[in-house]
Amino acid sequence: xxxxxxxxxxxxxxxxxxxxxxxxxxxxxxxxxxxxxxxxxxxxxxxxxxxxxxxxxxxxxxxxxxxxxxxxxxxxxxxxxxxxxxxxxxxxxxxxxxxxxxxxxxxxxxxxxxxxxxxxxxxxxxxxxxxxxxxxxxxxxxxxxxxxxxxxxxxxxxxxxxxxxxxxxxxxxxxxxxxxxxxxxxxxxxxxxxxxxxxxxxxxxxxxxxxxxxxxxxxxxxxxxxxxxxxxxxxxxxxxxxxxxxxxxxxxxxxxxxxxxxxxxxxxxxxxxxxxxxxxxxxxxxxxxxxxxxxxxxxxxxxxxxxxxxxxxxxxxxxxxxxxxxxxxxxxxxxxxxxxxxxxxxxxxxxxx
Numbered sequence: 357x358x359x360x361x362x363x364x365x366x367x368x369x370x371x372x373x374x375x376x377x378x379x380x381x382x383x384x385x386x387x388x389x390x391x392x393x394x395x396x397x398x399x400x401x402x403x404x405x406x407x408x409x410x411x412x413x414x415x416x417x418x419x420x421x422x423x424x425x426x427x428x429x430x431x432x433x434x435x436x437x438x439x440x441x442x443x444x445x446x447x448x449x450x451x452x453x454x455x456x457x458x459x460x461x462x463x464x465x466x467x468x469x470x471x472x473x474x475x476x477x478x479x480x481x482x483x484x485x486x487x488x489x490x491x492x493x494x495x496x497x498x499x500x501x502x503x504x505x506x507x508x509x510x511x512x513x514x515x516x517x518x519x520x521x522x523x524x525x526x527x528x529x530x531x532x533x534x535x536x537x538x539x540x541x542x543x544x545x546x547x548x549x550x551x552x553x554x555x556x557x558x559x560x561x562x563x564x565x566x567x568x569x570x571x572x573x574x575x576x577x578x579x580x581x582x583x584x585x586x587x588x589x590x591x592x593x594x595x596x597x598x599x600x601x602x603x604x605x606x607x608x609x610x611x612x613x614x615x616x617x618x619x620x621x622x623x624x625x626x627x628x629x630x631x632x633x634x635x636x637x638x639x640x641x642x643x644x645x646x647x648x649x650x651x652x653x654x655x656x657x658x659x660x661x662x663x664x665x666x667x668x669x670x671x672x673x674x675x676x677x678x679x680x681x682x683x684x685x686x687x688x689x690x691x692x693x694x695x696x697x698x699x700x701x702x703x704x705x706x707x708x709x
Contacts, residue, residue: 359527359534367533374530378538385508393511394488396430396497397700400512402505404542405526405535407633408609409518410552412464412662413577413684415502416471421693422498423475430491432510433502435462435480463634463665464502484510505545506537513703514696517546518575519564521554522613543568547699548692550575553613555687571695574687579621581681587642587667588657592676601626602658602678603649607635607666614660617682627652637663637670646672 359367385391399418403409415431422429465480477496479487484507488499501510505517526535543549549564549572551557561572584592601624606614611630619625629645631637649657657677659667664679686692 358523359532364527364529364533368529371530371533374532375539378530381508382538382542390509391511392485392509394485394492394499396488396492396499397704398488398499398501398510398512399514399516399696399700400501400504400507401516401518402501402503402507403518403520404505404537404540405520405523406531406537406609407520407523407526407535408613409520410550410575410577410684411503411518412467413682414516414518414550414575415500416468417575417684417686418500419468419472419476423472427498428477428496429475430477430479430488430494430496430499431465431468431502432479432484432487432491432499432504433462433465434482434484434507435465463662466665467661513700514547515545516548516550516696517543517570518550518552519560520610520613521551521557521560522610522616524551524560524564540567543570546570548573548695550686550692552576553616573692573695575684576687577617577682578685579617579680580683582658583664583679583681585659585664585667585677585679587670588672588675588677590672590674590676592656592678596676597623597656597658597678600624600655601653602656603627603629603645603652603654603675604658605629605631605645606660606663607631607633607637608660608662609633614680618658618680621680623658626654634666635663636666637668639670642670642672646674649675 401411401414403411419429419431465478477491479491481487484501491499501512504512505515525540528534530536544567546568547570549570551560551572552575555574555576564572582597603626604615604618608614615625615628627648629648657672657675659679661679661681
């Protein structure tokens with residue numbers, strides 16, 4: 357979410373201190389201090405701003421691509437706030453299916469596991485190197501480092517950085533007065549840039565090339581499926597959302613991106629409600645959402661797949677509830693993939709099997 361201008365100005369001195377700390381940290385890592393390696397190809401997916409830019413869909417796209425090549429893949433992620441709320445039976449069932457505990461998993465990891473199933477193993481924790489050691493001990497030779505651009509303690513072979521075309525530089529200021537996690541000049545470390553949420557952005561592309569010679573690709577989110585969720589007392593079929601006015605709500609990093617996508621997909625948007633990223637819903641939230649939706653003339657509720665992981669036992673009583681499953685479409689995907697492999701070959705001499 358955007359920071360109000362008055363608050364941004366008030367927080368600017370803290371951003372100056374943050375910049376100094378970021379530069380000191382970068383100086384250390386640029387010289388290799390504190391960097392550890394794993395016996396695997398490590399592909400980092402990250403960004404330079406807080407909020408969503410499409411990292412999870414990109415990790416999913418890469419994992420699916422590796423799965424098509426019959427390459428065992430692991431996903432390293434920090435997780436968020438101790439994991440999703442799952443009852444014990446569900447935890448045990450998923451742990452049995454996937455062969456690993458899931459209690460500490462975040463909403464995003466739960467989303468990835470639902471999509472990938474046996475195609476990937478997960479290492480969840482703050483110490484990504486230690487988690488990676490466990491996975492490489494199981495014979496996994498390709499690792500995807502989720503939200504890894506700032507996690508420089510772990511050596512990576514490729515740095516993929518996603519840039520959200522709707523708000524590429526988070527207001528141009530560093531945290532906390534802006535949404536930049538590090539200065540824009542840090543893009544010089546990137547190996548590949550992916551501009552998301554648009555098929556073309558020539559002016560942004562020109563600006564990015566002033567900071568890095570990295571090749572630039574484009575990616576957009578596509579609607580894969582609209583699913584009816586069981587959190588509503590109003591039972592509905594798979595296609596019952598068609599033609600209805602929807603009230604969209606979400607607790608994600610870039611809510612405006614989701615709402616823009618909903619309209620781009622041709623849905624009638626009656627109103628919206630936003631929550632903090634990774635918000636875990638309570639019954640009172642459901643009641644307020646439903647009241648606002650009915651007042652706006654909505655006929656159905658709509659949320660993201662990530663929000664569906666955070667609903668828990670929350671129930672909606674008067675309107676049907678649907679969830680949007682999305683997929684990433686990388687423009688010129690074969691060229692992107694070949695560029696990725698070429699960078700790995702140059703860094704390692706050859707790709708591991």
